[in-house]
Amino acid sequence: MAMKRERKERAPILEPGFWLDDDLRVIQHLGGSRKVDVYSCSSKRLDMLVSCKVLRPEYCIDFSALDDIRIEGELLLRLHHPNVVEGYGMELEEYPRIIMEHLQGVTVESAFLSGNFGAFDYLDAVDVALDVARGLTHVHQQGLLHLDVKPANVMYHEGHATLFDFSVAEEFSAGDTLRDDAGTTEYMAPEQTAREEVGYYTDVFGLGVLFYRLLSGGAYPYPVMEVTKDTDDVGNSGGTKSRLDYGSLPVNPSVHNPNAPEELGEIALRAVQVDKSLRFATPEEFSAALEKALKAVGGWSPGP
Numbered sequence: 485m486a487m488k489r490e491r492k493e494r495a496p497i498l499e500p501g502f503w504l505d506d507d508l509r510v511i512q513h514l515g516g517s518r519k520v521d522v523y524s525c526s527s528k529r530l531d532m533l534v535s536c537k538v539l540r541p542e543y544c545i546d547f548s549a550l551d552d553i554r555i556e557g558e559l560l561l562r563l564h565h566p567n568v569v570e571g572y573g574m575e576l577e578e579y580p581r582i583i584m585e586h587l588q589g590v591t592v593e594s595a596f597l598s599g600n601f602g603a604f605d606y607l608d609a610v611d612v613a614l615d616v617a618r619g620l621t622h623v624h625q626q627g628l629l630h631l632d633v634k635p636a637n638v639m640y641h642e643g644h645a646t647l648f649d650f651s652v653a654e655e656f657s658a659g660d661t662l663r664d665d666a667g668t669t670e671y672m673a674p675e676q677t678a679r680e681e682v683g684y685y686t687d688v689f690g691l692g693v694l695f696y697r698l699l700s701g702g703a704y705p706y707p708v709m710e711v712t713k714d715t716d717d718v719g720n721s722g723g724t725k726s727r728l729d730y731g732s733l734p735v736n737p738s739v740h741n742p743n744a745p746e747e748l749g750e751i752a753l754r755a756v757q758v759d760k761s762l763r764f765a766t767p768e769e770f771s772a773a774l775e776k777a778l779k780a781v782g783g784w785s786p787g788p
């Protein structure tokens with residue numbers, strides 16, 4: 485019989501003032517998805533505001549959900565970089581949670597892409613992309629892939645961008661395929677969608693879509709299409725799922741936004757190549773090409 489996803493009764497969001505333990509008191513609900521909620525909390529012990537990603541109570545008896553939060557916490561605690569959210573700790577007993585740095589600001593999605601496009605400057609787009617590339621390089625150096633690079637997973641505050649949300653990140657060695665096909669359709673490289681061999685170039689694709697959207701003013705390089713899922717072992721039809729139409733040819737972001745220099749658009753296009761051998765192999769390669777292109781359009785000033 486086909487496996488059905490069980491619908492669980494949603495437990496209420498924790499109220500401000502609620503103590504998760506004798507250290508952490510909920511200040512505000514910040515967001516969340518099916519299995520987790522993120523709260524800002526004040527930590528008595530650290531004497532500061534932190535963010536906690538908390539497994540919803542209805543999933544606390546679900547071993548795979550507990551495993552997911554444990555893996556996310558363990559991976560995050562290996563990372564220490566100014567462009568990556570800092571993990572402080574993890575607790576798996578009551579209210580299983582990851583405790584991390586509370587990032588100020590708003591996501592890049594809300595800062596630049598959700599109706600606030602009037603303030604756009606391509607130099608902002610470049611700054612964000614370079615920050616994300618720096619963070620990603622660190623992630624890769626620790627032997628991980630992020631696998632969900634997108635504007636909603638990057639926080640922006642006073643010109644500084646920080647990568648967060650390691651919920652689908654994986655430990656990685658050359659030749660690996662993925663644990664599952666989690667990720668966000670619009671940002672997913674073909675090899676991630678197809679669960680073929682992945683590499684640093686897989687995160688470059690997500691970074692490329694992010695940069696493409698910032699340059700174009702929100703447009704995506706590839707349209708989403710519905711495809712029929714494979715029939716399972718016992719003959720149940722798999723229904724449909726969405727994936728990118730990798731067969732369509734993306735236009736330069738400057739077609740959507742004439743303020744975006746074509747030379748920078750070329751960098752975004754190379755980062756979202758379907759053929760991974762034509763893509764930048766690493767975020768560092770992406771950054772080097774971007775800095776060069778920026779210099780060529782006269783927008784680069786050497787640092788101090």
Ligand SMILES: Nc1ncnc2c1ncn2[C@@H]1O[C@H](COP(=O)(O)OP(=O)(O)OP(=O)(O)O)[C@@H](O)[C@H]1O
Binds near residue numbers: 514517586651
């Ligand atoms: N460290 C943090 N500091 C401040 N806000 C945060 C932090 N981590 C998460 N958030 C907020 O909580 C929201 C959800 O976090 P996150 O993306 O990690 O969770 P998620 O369950 O994987 O969500 P989604 O499936 O929507 O990506 C974010 O959009 C952000 O607004």
Ligand SMILES: [Mg+2]
Binds near residue numbers: 636637649
């Ligand atoms: Mg997220």
